[in-house]
Amino acid sequence: MQTVPNHQVDNLQIEDDRTGLSVECLKRAFLDNLFYVQGKFPKIATKNDYYMALAYTVRDRLLQRWINTAVIYTERASRTVSYLSAEFLMGPHLGNNLVNLGIYDQVKQAVSELGLDLEDLLEQEEEPGLGNGGLGRLAACYLDSMATLEIPSLGYGIRYEFGIFDQDIRDGWQVEITDKWLHCGNPWEIARPEWEVYVRLGGHTEAYTDEHGRYRVRWIPFQVIKGVPHDTPILGYKTNTANTLRLWTAEAPESFDFAAFNSGDYLGAVQEKMVSENLSKVLYPNDDSSQGKRLRLAQQIFFVSCSLQDMIRIVFRQNVPLEKFHEKFVVQLNDTHPAIAVAELMRLLIDEHDMGWDQAWQITQKSLAYTNHTLLPEALERWPISLFRELLPRHLEIIYEINYHFLEEVKAKFPGDSDRLRRMSLIDESGEKYVRMAHLACVGSHSINGVAALHTKLLQQDVLRDFYQMYPEKFNNKTNGVTPRRFIVLSNPRLTNLISSKIGDNWIKHLEDLKHLEAFVDDPEFCSQWRSIKSAIKQDLVAYIAQQNGITVNPDSIFDIQAKRFHEYKRQHLNALHIITLYNRIKANPDIDITPRTFIFGGKAAPGYYMAKLIIKLLNSIGDVVNNDPDVRDRLKVVFLKDYSVKFAQRVYPAADLSEQISMAGKEASGTGNMKFALNGALTIGTLDGANVEIREEVGEDNFFIFGLTAPEVYALKARGYRPLDYYHSNRELKAVIDRIASGHFSHGDTKLFKPLLDSLLYRDEYLLFADYQAYIDCQDRVSQVYRDRDRWTRMSILNAARMGKFSSDRSIRDYCQDIWNIKPVPIELGECIQAKE
Numbered sequence: 004m005q006t007v008p009n010h011q012v013d014n015l016q017i018e019d020d021r022t023g024l025s026v027e028c029l030k031r032a033f034l035d036n037l038f039y040v041q042g043k044f045p046k047i048a049t050k051n052d053y054y055m056a057l058a059y060t061v062r063d064r065l066l067q068r069w070i071n072t073a074v075i076y077t078e079r080a081s082r083t084v085s086y087l088s089a090e091f092l093m094g095p096h097l098g099n100n101l102v103n104l105g106i107y108d109q110v111k112q113a114v115s116e117l118g119l120d121l122e123d124l125l126e127q128e129e130e131p132g133l134g135n136g137g138l139g140r141l142a143a144c145y146l147d148s149m150a151t152l153e154i155p156s157l158g159y160g161i162r163y164e165f166g167i168f169d170q171d172i173r174d175g176w177q178v179e180i181t182d183k184w185l186h187c188g189n190p191w192e193i194a195r196p197e198w199e200v201y202v203r204l205g206g207h208t209e210a211y212t213d214e215h216g217r218y219r220v221r222w223i224p225f226q227v228i229k230g231v232p233h234d235t236p237i238l239g240y241k242t243n244t245a246n247t248l249r250l251w252t253a254e255a256p257e258s259f260d261f262a263a264f265n266s267g268d269y270l271g272a273v274q275e276k277m278v279s280e281n282l283s284k285v286l287y288p289n290d291d292s293s294q295g296k297r298l299r300l301a302q303q304i305f306f307v308s309c310s311l312q313d314m315i316r317i318v319f320r321q322n323v324p325l326e327k328f329h330e331k332f333v334v335q336l337n338d339t340h341p342a343i344a345v346a347e348l349m350r351l352l353i354d355e356h357d358m359g360w361d362q363a364w365q366i367t368q369k370s371l372a373y374t375n376h377t378l379l380p381e382a383l384e385r386w387p388i389s390l391f392r393e394l395l396p397r398h399l400e401i402i403y404e405i406n407y408h409f410l411e412e413v414k415a416k417f418p419g420d421s422d423r424l425r426r427m428s429l430i431d432e433s434g435e436k437y438v439r440m441a442h443l444a445c446v447g448s449h450s451i452n453g454v455a456a457l458h459t460k461l462l463q464q465d466v467l468r469d470f471y472q473m474y475p476e477k478f479n480n481k482t483n484g485v486t487p488r489r490f491i492v493l494s495n496p497r498l499t500n501l502i503s504s505k506i507g508d509n510w511i512k513h514l515e516d517l518k519h520l521e522a523f524v525d526d527p528e529f530c531s532q533w534r535s536i537k538s539a540i541k542q543d544l545v546a547y548i549a550q551q552n553g554i555t556v557n558p559d560s561i562f563d564i565q566a567k568r569f570h571e572y573k574r575q576h577l578n579a580l581h582i583i584t585l586y587n588r589i590k591a592n593p594d595i596d597i598t599p600r601t602f603i604f605g606g607k608a609a610p611g612y613y614m615a616k617l618i619i620k621l622l623n624s625i626g627d628v629v630n631n632d633p634d635v636r637d638r639l640k641v642v643f644l645k646d647y648s649v650k651f652a653q654r655v656y657p658a659a660d661l662s663e664q665i666s667m668a669g670k671e672a673s674g675t676g677n678m679k680f681a682l683n684g685a686l687t688i689g690t691l692d693g694a695n696v697e698i699r700e701e702v703g704e705d706n707f708f709i710f711g712l713t714a715p716e717v718y719a720l721k722a723r724g725y726r727p728l729d730y731y732h733s734n735r736e737l738k739a740v741i742d743r744i745a746s747g748h749f750s751h752g753d754t755k756l757f758k759p760l761l762d763s764l765l766y767r768d769e770y771l772l773f774a775d776y777q778a779y780i781d782c783q784d785r786v787s788q789v790y791r792d793r794d795r796w797t798r799m800s801i802l803n804a805a806r807m808g809k810f811s812s813d814r815s816i817r818d819y820c821q822d823i824w825n826i827k828p829v830p831i832e833l834g835e836c837i838q839a840k841e
C-alpha cells in the first residue's frame with residue numbers, strides 16, 4: 004500500500020482531500036467534486052455527473068504523482084523515450100487508474116456508502132477510441148509498462164475529435180456512426196495552450212546565402228497550423244511514476260489567417276479556420292492499409308512536427324545543448340505513420356537551428372528507431388511525389404539529399420548492382436513516382452525491429468531484405484506483449500484473486516511468476532475453483548448476449564471466440580466455413596452427437612472494405628438461420644457482438660474457452676489478442692503465424708491446437724500455382740459448405756448476395772482458406788473431443804495462463820530499454836511538491 008501523504012499540523016494528521024486514499028477521505032473528495040466541479044447535488048445529479056466527480060477525485064490523486072514525476076525528470080534532465088504513434092487505443096481510464104493507484108476496493112466501498120455502484124460508474128466512461136486495433140492498443144500497453152517500470156517517457160499523437168467509428172448492425176450489415184467521445188467532456192486531460200507550436204504546409208522554398216556565406220534554404224509555406232497539446236497522466240502500477248500522453252489538436256493561428264491572408268474577408272477566415280481544424284478531426288479507420296490521402300499525410304507531418312518541436316523546447320528548457328538531442332531523447336516510430344520524422348528532424352536542426360548536414364544526420368539517426376508492424380503490401384505507406392511536393396516541398400528536397408548520400412553508400416557496399424539501387428531507393432520510380440516511407444524509416448533510424456520472431460525473420464528475408472543486407476546490425480526482434488494490469492487484474496478480478504490466493508500478487512509486476520501456478524495443476528480443489536470462475540464469467544456473458552442480441556446461449560457450450568478487426572487475411576470466413584460444416588452435419592443427421600458450441604464474433608471492418616463487410620453480413624446471416632433452425636436444437640449458436648472496443652474486449656477475453664487465431668501464415672505480424680485470451684485461460688486454435696509460434700513454444704504443443712500451412716509452405720504452394728477449385732471439387736464437405744451458401748440458404752434464397760465472396764474464394768482465394776480447410780476442420784474436431792474431457796481441458800487452461808509470463812508488455816519494454824533505448828528507470832519519491840504547495 005502507498006503511504007498516505009499528510010499535512011502535519013501540530014502533530015495532528017489531517018488527510019489532504021486531494022491526495023488521501025482512505026474511504027472517508029475519498030467520499031469527502033467525491034462530494035466536493037460533485038458540488039464544485041460538476042455544480043450538482045445528489046438529488047439532481049446524473050450518472051455522468053457521478054462518473055465525472057469520481058474521475059476528478061481520482062485525477063487529483065494522479066496529479067500529485069504526475070507533478071512529482073515532472074519535477075524530478077526536469078531536475079535531472081532524465082533520458083526519455085518519445086513514443087510517436089498515430090494511434091493510442093487507451094480504453095477507459097477510470098478503472099485502470101483505480102487498479103494502478105491500488106484503491107479499487109476503497110473506492111468501491113466509498114461510492115457504495117454513498118448509495119452508488121462502482122461498476123455502474125465505470126460503465127459510464129466513453130472510451131477514447133483513438134486507434135483501430137492492435138497497433139494502437141500496443142502503444143497503450145507500452146505506456147502502461149513504461150510507467151510501471153519507472154521509465155521516463157512521453158507518448159505523442161493526435162487528439163482526434165472523432166475516434167474510431169461506433170459500429171451498429173442493421174439487417175446484418177455494419178453501419179458506421181461517428182464516435183463522439185468528447186461530448187460529455189474529458190476529465191483525464193489538461194490542455195497546455197502555453198506550449199502551442201506551429202506547423203507549416205505547402206508553398207515553396209527559396210535558396211539564399213546566410214551572413215556566414217553558407218547555402219541555406221527558406222520555406223515559404225502556404226498555410227500554418229497551430230498545434231495545442233492536451234496532456235493525460237499515465238500512472239504506473241503501484242509506483243509513483245506518472246508519465247504523459249501528449250496529444251495534439253489542430254487550430255487556426257488567428258493572427259495568421261485573419262491579418263495576413265484574409266484581411267476584411269471574415270467568412271474566408273472562418274473557412275480557413277475550419278480547414279485547419281480538419282487536421283485533427285478524424286482518425287482514418289483503416290487497419291493495416293494505407294490509402295494515400297492528402298489529409299492523412301498532413302496529419303502525419305502535423306503531429307510529428309509538433310512533437311519534435313516540443314522535444315526541442317524541452318531540451319532547451321533543461322539546458323541540454325541541442326547537439327545532445329539524441330542523449331536526451333530516443334524517438335520510437337510506431338510503424339511508418341511518423342516516419343516523416345526523419346526529414347522533419349533534419350529540417351528543424353538544419354533550417355531552424357543552423358546545424359550542418361553531417362551533424363544533423365548523426366543526431367537524427369542516433370535518435371530515431373523504427374518498429375515495423377506489418378508484412379502486408381497494401382499497408383506499406385508510399386506517397387505520390389506530386390502530393391508530397393505540394394504539401395512538403397522542403398521535406399522532399401531533404402529526402403532527395405538523404406537519398407543521394409544513401410545510394411552512394413549502397414554503391415560503395417554493392418558496386419555495380421544497379422537493380423539493388425532501384426529497389427532500395429527512397430523514391431519508387433517504376434511508374435508514377437512515390438516516396439517510400441518504410442525505406443525512409445530504415446535509413447534514418449539506428450534500429451529496425453519486427454514485433455514477433457517470425458515476423459522479424461520474414462522482414463529480414465523478404466520485405467526488408469535489401470536493408471538487412473545493407474545494415475544487418477540495425478535489425479532486432481521485439482516480440483509484443485500486453486499489460487496484465489488491464490487485461491487480467493482489471494478485466495478478470497475473480498481469476499486474479501484466485502491466482503493471488505495461491506502465489507501472492509508479485510505476478511502482476513513480474514508476469515513470469517505465473518509459472519508457480521503449475522504446482523497446483525494437479526490440485527483438484529484448485530482446478531474446480533478455476534473451472535467455476537470460468538463458468539461464472541461465461542454466465543455473465545450469457546446475460547449480456549441475451550440483453551444485447553436477444554439470443555439464448557448455453558453456458559456449458561464451448562465459447563469459441565474470434566474478436567479482432569475484420570480482414571480477409573485474418574480469415575473470419577474460414578471460421579464461418581467451420582460453422583456451416585457443423586450445421587451441414589446436423590442437417591444430414593439431426594441426432595449426431597456434437598459438442599455444443601457458441602461462436603462469438605466481434606470486430607469492425609474498414610468502412611471502405613467491401614469484402615470485410617460482406618463477411619460480417621455472412622456471419623450474421625448464418626446466425627439468423629442456425630440460431631433458429633429447430634434441427635440444431637441449441638447445439639450451435641452464432642453471435643455477432645456489435646461495436647467491439649477495448650471496454651468490450653475486457654468483458655470478452657475472460658469468457659473465452661477457445662481463441663481463434665487463424666490468419667494465413669506469414670500475414671499476421673504478431674497479434675496481441677492471442678496473448679490476452681491465453682492469459683485468461685483460453686486455449687488457442689491457430690496457425691503458425693505471428694506470435695502464435697512463440698505462444699505455442701511457451702505453453703507447449705500439447706496445450707495448443709495448431710493447424711494449417713506454415714509460412715514457407717504458403718509461399719511454396721503459391722509458387723507452384725494454387726488452384727482453389729481443385730480443393731472444392733475434391734473435398735465433399737467443403738463443396739457442400741460452399742454450395743449451401745451459393746444456394747441462398749443463408750440469404751432468403753438470394754443467390755447473388757454472397758457471390759462476390761464465393762467467387763473470390765473459388766477463383767483466387769488469396770488467403771488459402773480452401774488449402775487450410777481440412778486441417779482446420781480436423782483440428783476443430785479434436786478441440787470438440789478434448790473439451791468433453793473436463794479435467795484435461797481445465798489442466799490445459801491453467802497451463803496456458805501459467806506459461807504466459809513472456810507476453811507481458813513489461814518484458815517487451817525491458818527489451819526495448821536494453822537493446823534499443825539504452826535507458827534506465829528513474830524512481831519517483833513523493834513529497835517535494837506538497838511542500839512546494841504550502
Ligand code: OX2
Pocket residue numbers: 136137138141290291292338376377382454483671672673674675693
Ligand atoms: C498490427 C498488426 O497487424 C498485428 O499483427 C500486430 O500485433 C499489431 O500491429 C501490433 O504490433 N496496423 N496494425 C498492425 O500493423 C499495422 C500497420
